[in-house]
Amino acid sequence: MQSKKSKQELEDLISRLSKTIATAGLTLVLLVSLLLIGTFFVDVPQVRMMAAPATETQDLTEEKLPIFDAVAQSGDEQLQFGYALLTQTDELLGPLADDPSKRYTGNALQCTSCHLNDGAKDYGISLVSVDQRFPQYRGREDKMGTLAERINGCFTRSMNGRPLEVDQPEMLAMIAYIEWLDDYLEVDPATVKKGLKPIELPNRAVNLEQGAAVYNTQCAVCHQPDGQGLKNPDGWTYTYPPLWGSNSYNNGAGMNRVITAAQFIKYNMPFGVSHDNPILTDEQAYDVAGYMNQQERPQRANLELDFPDRIKKPMSTPYGPYADNFSIEQHQLGPYQPIMAFYQENFGVKKTK
Numbered sequence: 001m002q003s004k005k006s007k008q009e010l011e012d013l014i015s016r017l018s019k020t021i022a023t024a025g026l027t028l029v030l031l032v033s034l035l036l037i038g039t040f041f042v043d044v045p046q047v048r049m050m051a052a053p054a055t056e057t058q059d060l061t062e063e064k065l066p067i068f069d070a071v072a073q074s075g076d077e078q079l080q081f082g083y084a085l086l087t088q089t090d091e092l093l094g095p096l097a098d099d100p101s102k103r104y105t106g107n108a109l110q111c112t113s114c115h116l117n118d119g120a121k122d123y124g125i126s127l128v129s130v131d132q133r134f135p136q137y138r139g140r141e142d143k144m145g146t147l148a149e150r151i152n153g154c155f156t157r158s159m160n161g162r163p164l165e166v167d168q169p170e171m172l173a174m175i176a177y178i179e180w181l182d183d184y185l186e187v188d189p190a191t192v193k194k195g196l197k198p199i200e201l202p203n204r205a206v207n208l209e210q211g212a213a214v215y216n217t218q219c220a221v222c223h224q225p226d227g228q229g230l231k232n233p234d235g236w237t238y239t240y241p242p243l244w245g246s247n248s249y250n251n252g253a254g255m256n257r258v259i260t261a262a263q264f265i266k267y268n269m270p271f272g273v274s275h276d277n278p279i280l281t282d283e284q285a286y287d288v289a290g291y292m293n294q295q296e297r298p299q300r301a302n303l304e305l306d307f308p309d310r311i312k313k314p315m316s317t318p319y320g321p322y323a324d325n326f327s328i329e330q331h332q333l334g335p336y337q338p339i340m341a342f343y344q345e346n347f348g349v350k351k352t353k
């Protein structure tokens, strides 16, 4: 919304400028105005500016309105509510909510901090067609789980919070938005670029020094050298979300697994890259993911109860117990090839994450 208002203001500014130039015709005016425009751009919140062309990276939506506009013009209040909950989670369901009883999440993130481009980005943990993949078997709980329960998984881990009731209006609105995405984008569930795109895992442990170097050159400009993100001028919401510390995802989150984080980072970061034009190499993504996940973050209780069937536990889960004798450090930082070989030989299981 910010960028819309700003665009309008910018257009007004330009039209006022051209009138001035036409009448006065002074180069000085032009120079001063250029300076004004310069400051103007700096003031525009960067996320919205960059997030705007989001859906353009998707061929599917070429002739459609951007998701934001389509939702706004739909006249469907539940859909609009669901969209707002996913994109302004901190203000509506998080620490910034006016009503304390609505503070379900415990960090500065939005759902769309990770489910990029309004949940519609190819291999940006897309939410498109996800409703059609549930109910599904969940290894973490070792039972069939619904979409609402999966969403609650992100509430308690990625969002470091507490679960919603599965039938409360907020949950139903988020699901309504997710279902609407399928209809709107008309994606074939068979070809959707869901989840994350695999990388080729380096046959070595994460190199934390190289990870720090990648962080400082490729990430710190936005997420800040201390990883705490950058706040908007309102001093309240974030332009760039934190990657670690008390306002980040907790240690039980999927993003806290090095392989998951490396896949996310390689094809989505620095912000603006897509899966067909990455900037980082597999090695850089792996190292920086390891570096990021070695930093302090909120700790979730009772994680030892996850994955009752330990053979199903993803090998880069950073906490035990495991069905093997590899060290916690190796589970956190690799090398993973020996772990993969172990599960293949002993259990006939092919591990990928």
Ligand code: HEC
Pocket (backbone or CB within 6 Å): 086, 089, 109, 110, 111, 112, 113, 114, 115, 125, 126, 127, 130, 133, 150, 151, 154, 155, 158, 159, 174, 194, 195, 196, 249, 253, 254, 255, 260
């Ligand atoms: C810190 C990043 C992060 C945040 C924030 C986050 N998620 Fe997730 N989410 C993930 C990861 C990682 C996965 C698992 C992806 C994988 O393993 O392929 C996931 C999976 C999901 C899935 C299942 C996707 C699938 O393809 O099966 C849903 C649905 C989901 N999240 C909804 C939400 C909602 C709703 C919110 C906000 C309340 C949210 N997430 C916040 C990282 C995040």
Ligand code: HEC
Pocket (backbone or CB within 6 Å): 047, 051, 109, 110, 112, 113, 114, 116, 117, 214, 215, 218, 219, 220, 221, 222, 223, 239, 240, 241, 242, 243, 248, 249, 255, 264, 265, 269, 270, 271, 280, 288, 289, 292
């Ligand atoms: C140009 C600014 C920019 C750069 C550079 C950048 N990011 Fe991000 N990053 C973002 C934004 C913005 C988001 C949230 C996306 C959204 O809200 O649409 C994000 C989200 C994330 C997330 C998920 C949300 C969270 O806070 O946990 C991770 C993880 C992440 N970035 C890691 C990295 C890493 C690692 C690098 C360096 C390789 C990097 N980013 C470089 C802007 C940036």
